[in-house]
Each structure stands twice: as structure tokens, then as C-alpha cells.
Amino acid sequence: MDVFLRLHATITAVLNSALIRRGRIVLVNAARHLMVPLENLGAAWIVIVFRDGAAEWGAFVGTQIVVGLMVHALSWGNKDWLLRRAAEEPASMGRLWQGALWARARFLPLAIVVAFFLGHDAATGVWVVLWILAAFLVQSFDAPVLITRRFSAAIAIEVAAFAAVVLLLTQPADLGAETVIRAWAVGALVRAMFLLVVLLKRLGPGFVLEVEPRYFAAAAPFFLLGLSGMLQSKMDLYMANLMLDDAEVGRYQVIVNTFIMLQAGGAFLVVPFAKTLYRAKEAVLAAFARSVWLIGIGITAAGIGGAWVLLNGVYSFGLGPSWFVLGALLVLPVFGYAPRVYRLFRAGQERTVVIISLAGAGVNLVVSVVLLQTLGAVGALIGSVVSQWVTLGLVFAGIPHQSPAAGSDTP
Secondary structure, eight states: OHHHHHHHHHHHHHHTSHHHHHHHHHHHHHHHHHHHHHHHHHHHHIIIIISOOHHHHHHHHHHHHHHHHHHHHHHTTHHHHHHHHHHHOGGGHHHHHHHHHHHHHTTHHHHHHHHTTSSOOHHHHHHHHHHHHHHHHHHHTHHHHHHHTOHHHHHHHHHHHHHHHHHHHTSSSOOOHHHHHHHHHHHHHHHHHHHHHHHGGGGOSOOOOOOOTTHHHHHHHHHHHHHHHHHHHHHHHHHHHHHSOHHHHHHHHHHHHHHHHHHHHHHHHHGGGHHHHTTBOHHHHHHHHHHHHHHHHHHHHHHHHHHHIIIIIISOOOOOHHHHHHHHHHHHHHHHHHHHHHHHHHTTOHHHHHHHHHHHHHHHHHHHHHHHHHHTHHHHHHHHHHHHHHHHHHHHHHSOOOOTTSSBSOO
């Protein structure tokens, strides 16, 4: 009996150790972030396969791209800005959150005007506006979710939102891009409503209609980092949306989003150690980067196998081996440069990271446009692959040379 009690105590101590608790937090947060692309893939399957609506999904993607860009612009780096400011002034999180919210909300009328120039009928235009407003509010809660660690609640909210989207997409009514837009808008509204209920009390003090002074200048570096990264990773999809028919765009969005989801593994491996990477010795950084690269090779191999099952088995796209070779080449570079980007951040070279990302976006743009005209959708994927390897090379070239003794010994 004593043996069992000691064993139980040992297991309990291990499960409650700081390392395990941190690991659980990392895994739950990773699951929360993965739910968004998984929901996109699930909704795409319903429209493309279950309802035979590849063209309708492709038409929806065009609006999704514009809304995504507008919401990113309206966010203006508030997540990273608030994480930094709240770390400095934890008691002021509610005031800081509201100040950033009202500062950015002044540009919502402009986004609403743009929404009515996307070529939709008036009723669909209203749904696009509601989608933008809800997505703006949802994005505003990203930092509070991280700060309060309400990951389980956020996951439950994502499940509820996706259930609403599925319910609307599976209705027997005629399917069109307008149907998908309405479903996506309702999903965003469900997220916004539940996040308000869960988090608003934690964002006290009460309602204060005050704009955070100098917010836009302070948050601009975070906005530029996010925008440059978005353009680099999605420029091929933007060009495909302009140059391919709706059905091809719908298929390509699913394919490239599958590979981008695998790329996220690089961030999940590196971000939990971000603080340490800022102060670790060069030898430790190099060893960590090698470990991430080796793990990345395994993740890529397993992930590409899973992608084949998903894209050819579940979606029945019938893609040849070249697509998956390109997919592996798209995923691998991220594991090479993700840990090294923090060396640039540590050296105060955030501007260099922005320039590298914009250079990658430029390469993606040029190669995608040229090859889309001759190779079609696979040409866009090649453009993204070339962009990633150029980015890897530029990150290595941009890393400052430092003494191996600089920094701490611990990873």
C-alpha cells in the first residue's frame, strides 16, 4: 500500500511540476491557434466536397482575403503592444486595452465603406460589415486571452463558432459565395459575443472612452512586422485569386493553407523559449537552432504524409507527387530561420526582419505572377517556396556576428 501511495505522490508531483504546467499551457495555446486553420479546412471540405461548390468557395476566398487585410490593418499591432505594456503595468491592462480599442475603432467607418465596394448585393454587404466588426473585436481579445490564460474558454468558443458555421453551410438552401460569407459572419459574431461575456469583467475598470496617446507610433513596429510576414506568406494566394478562376482559387487555398499549418510548427517550437533566446549564449542559440531544424525535418516528413491523406484522400484533389515535394520545401525553411529571427530581435534589428519579409513578399509576387501564367496554381506554390528559401538565406546573412561567450548558459 505504501508503495502505491508513494507512486501516486510521485506521479502527482511530476504532473504538477513547473515544466509540465508550462508544457500544458504551450500545448493548449497551440491547439487554440491551430483551430482557426482547421476550421477553415473543415468549412472548405463542406463547401467543396460535400456540397460540390469549389467555385463558390473560391469566390468567397476573394472576400476573405480583403477582410483579412482590413482586420489586420485595423488591429495595428495591438496584441504585441498590449502584451508588452501589460507586462510593465499589469494593473492597467483594462485601461490600456480600451485605449487601444478606441484608437483603432476610429478607422472602422473607412473599412465599412470599403466593404460596400466589394461587388456584393446590399444584403451581403451588410453581412461583410458585421464580419469585419466582429473580427475586429475578436482580434482585440487576443492579448487578454494570453494574459489571463483563458485558453480552454477560447477553445470552447471556437468550437461554438465553428458549429454555427457548419449549421449554416449544411442547410439545404442554394449554395453561393453569399451563403459562405453569411456563415462566416455569424461565426465571427458568435466568437465576439462569447469573448465579451468571458473577458469583459477582467478588463476593468469600467467603460472609459479614452484614446491611448501615441498608440499608433508605439504599435507601428508590431504592425509592420505582422504585415510584412502576412504578405510574404500569402502573396502567392493573393496573385492566384487575381489570375485563376474561382474553382482553382478554392482548391489552391486549401492546398497552401494545409502546408502553412505545418509551418506553424516552427513557431510552436520556438515561441515558448523566446525570453531565453534573447539572453542565451551564441553556442546555446546555435545548438537550439540545430535541434529545431532536426525536429522540423521529422515534423515535415510526418506532416506531408498527413497532407497527402487530407488533400488526396479527404478532398479527392488527385495531386501528384510534385505538389508534396514542393509542400515539404515550403515547410522546411521555417524551422531553419524561426529560431534565428530572435537573434536579430536581440540585436535590435526589427527593421531588418521587416525588410527581409518584404523582400520575400516581393520574390513571391514576381515568381508567382510569372509562373501562374504558364503553370497555373502550381506556379503560385513555387513562388511561395522560392520566397521561403530566399528568406532563410537573408536571415542567415543578416545575423550579426557576436562573441560565443555573450549571453547566458541556459537554454
